[in-house]
Amino acid sequence: xxxxxxxxxxxxxxxxxxxxxxxxxxxxxxxxxxxxxxxxxxxxxxxxxxxxxxxxxxxxxxxxxxxxxxxxxxxxxxxxxxxxxxxxxxxxxxxxxxxxxxxxxxxxxxxxxxxxxxxxxxxxxxxxxxxxxxxxxxxxxxxxxxxxxxxxxxxxxxxxxxxxxxxxxxxxxxxxxxxxxxxxxxxxxxxxxxxxxxxxxxxxxxxxxxxxxxxxxxxxxxxxxxxxxxxxxxxxxxxxxxxxxxxxxxxxxxxxxxxxxxxxxxxxxxxxxxxxxxxxxxxxxxxxxxxxxxxxxxxxxxxxxxxxxx
Numbered sequence: 166x167x168x169x170x171x172x173x174x175x176x177x178x179x180x181x182x183x184x185x186x187x188x189x190x191x192x193x194x195x196x197x198x199x200x201x202x203x204x205x206x207x208x209x210x211x212x213x214x215x216x217x218x219x220x221x222x223x224x225x226x227x228x229x230x231x232x233x234x235x236x237x238x239x240x241x242x243x244x245x246x247x248x249x250x251x252x253x254x255x256x257x258x259x260x261x262x263x264x265x266x267x268x269x270x271x272x273x274x275x276x277x278x279x280x281x282x283x284x285x286x287x288x289x290x291x292x293x294x295x296x297x298x299x300x301x302x303x304x305x306x307x308x309x310x311x312x313x314x315x316x317x318x319x320x321x322x323x324x325x326x327x328x329x330x331x332x333x334x335x336x337x338x339x340x341x342x343x344x345x346x347x348x349x350x351x352x353x354x355x356x357x358x359x360x361x362x363x364x365x366x367x368x369x370x371x372x373x374x375x376x377x378x379x380x381x382x383x384x385x386x387x388x389x390x391x392x393x394x395x396x397x398x399x400x401x402x403x404x405x406x407x408x409x410x411x412x413x414x415x416x417x418x419x420x421x422x423x424x425x426x427x428x429x430x431x432x433x434x435x436x437x438x439x440x441x442x443x444x445x446x447x448x449x450x451x452x453x454x455x456x457x458x459x460x461x462x463x464x465x466x467x468x469x470x471x472x473x474x475x
Contacts, residue, residue, distance in 0.1 A: 167224040168192065169470045170214065173272065173462035174230040175199060176246025179210055181217050182463045186224055186471065189283055189464060193217065199247065206247045207255075211262065223265050227470035228255065229272040229462035236269045236317035245335075268466075268473050270313075274320055275465030276419065276457070277304025278311050282468045284456035285417045293413040294455070295322055297400075297429075298420035300335065301343040305411055312411075323347070325403050342403045346396040346429075348375035348422045354392045363388050379425040393428040400429065401436025408437070408446040419455030 166185055173180040179199050182191035195217050199206050214226070234241045239256020260267040270278075277286075277294035286292040292306035301323030305312040312319050323343035324336060331340030332353060344350050352374050359368050365388040366381045367373050382389035404416065422429065434452075441447060457464055 167222045168219055169224055169467055169474075170217070170219075170226045171463045171466035171470070172210070172214075172226065172228040172230075173466065174210065174228055174247075175272070176231070176244070179206075179213050180463060181213055182460075182467075183217065183219055184467050186474070189467065191463075192219070205249065207250075207253075207258070211259075214259075214263065218263075223263070225266040225268060225470045225474060226259055226263060227268040227270075227466040227473075228259075229270055229275040229466045229469075230255070232271040232273075232321070233318050234269060234271060236271070236313065239267065239269050241269075266470075266473070268469050270466065270469050271302075271304075271317065271320075272462050272465075273302030273322075274304040274311060274313065275469055276302075276455075276461035277306060277320075277417075277465070278468045279457055279461045279463075279465030280417050280419070280455055281306045281311075283464050284461070285453050286415055289413075289415045289451075291411065291413045292415050292417060293322075293404075293407055293411055294417045294419070295404075295423075296420035296455070297347060297418065297422040299348050301347045301420075305413070307411065322403075322407065325406065327399050327403055342399065346400040346403070351375045351378055351392050351396050351422070354395060355388055358388055358392075365389065375422050375425070379428055382425075382428050390428070393425065394432045397429045397432030398436045401433040401438075402440055404433065405437045405440035405446075408441055408450075412446065414449065415451040415453065417453055417455050419458075419461065423454065 168183045171182045178196050180196040182194045184191050231244050241250045241253040241255055244250045256267045256269050280286045281292045290309040295303045303322030305320045324341045326340050328340035332344045334341035334344040366386040378389045
């Protein structure tokens with residue numbers, strides 16, 4: 166029995182799962198913090214692999230990592246939360262060290278792949294996946310294949326410009342969906358309005374985020390309700406654009422902010438319905454929650470390796 170070692174590389178933690186090639190149940194899992202004084206993130210990663218290396222043969226290592234990155238060349242172009250990983254040749258370094266095939270993919274793209282193969286996207290060949298949390302990421306399955314683009318940089322769905330003069334995104338560009346409808350964007354809106362003199366149940370708090378805003382909205386706080394209404398409206402406009410471009414049969418939403426439910430999705434659905442050019446884009450469209458949770462990246466990395474090893 167050969168194993169696939171799936172990695173989920175994040176700025177906060179590194180996760181590893183050892184999967185039999187024909188199973189989604191890992192034989193073992195392990196996680197460690199990404200950052201540690203005196204060690205680089207790469208040293209942490211190879212330490213995790215060394216300590217977890219199985220006795221069974223390893224067919225491949227497959228890694229999900231924040232982008233932008235180039236999976237064809239195996240290079241991480243830049244990852245803001247991991248210092249030093251700029252034009253970082255991760256695939257070459259790991260394959261040279263461990264003498265097995267190594268595959269690399271954008272974490273949101275691979276989460277979409279995992280949901281399609283093992284989660285909420287099963288039975289669909291055209292899938293649009295969005296994860297809404299601190300930022301907004303996503304992935305697209307077209308005709309039963311993951312859309313990656315010429316250099317593996319496709320489907321940066323959170324970086325659609327919807328307000329050209331809008332707030333700055335974390336990437337430095339103005340008016341991206343991520344800057345407006347993410348948890349960060351929702352919190353920014355409430356904090357700006359409070360600073361302008363608006364009253365809210367959150368007034369006086371030094372720190373709060375989308376979760377606290379959702380709780381206040383559920384109790385009728387006017388500003389919190391407005392914040393989610395605004396975020397949902399712009400999300401609906403973005404989704405209408407995605408429907409025109411990709412024509413999926415299912416929309417899958419993951420991430421912590423998606424757990425706010427109707428607060429976000431009622432205004433999203435209204436705007437989406439008003440913005441599509443034809444009802445045909447909505448006919449039979451399924452809108453559902455992601456099923457894989459925190460394991461989406463690991464299972465997406467597994468699916469990537471299974472596809473590449475065929």
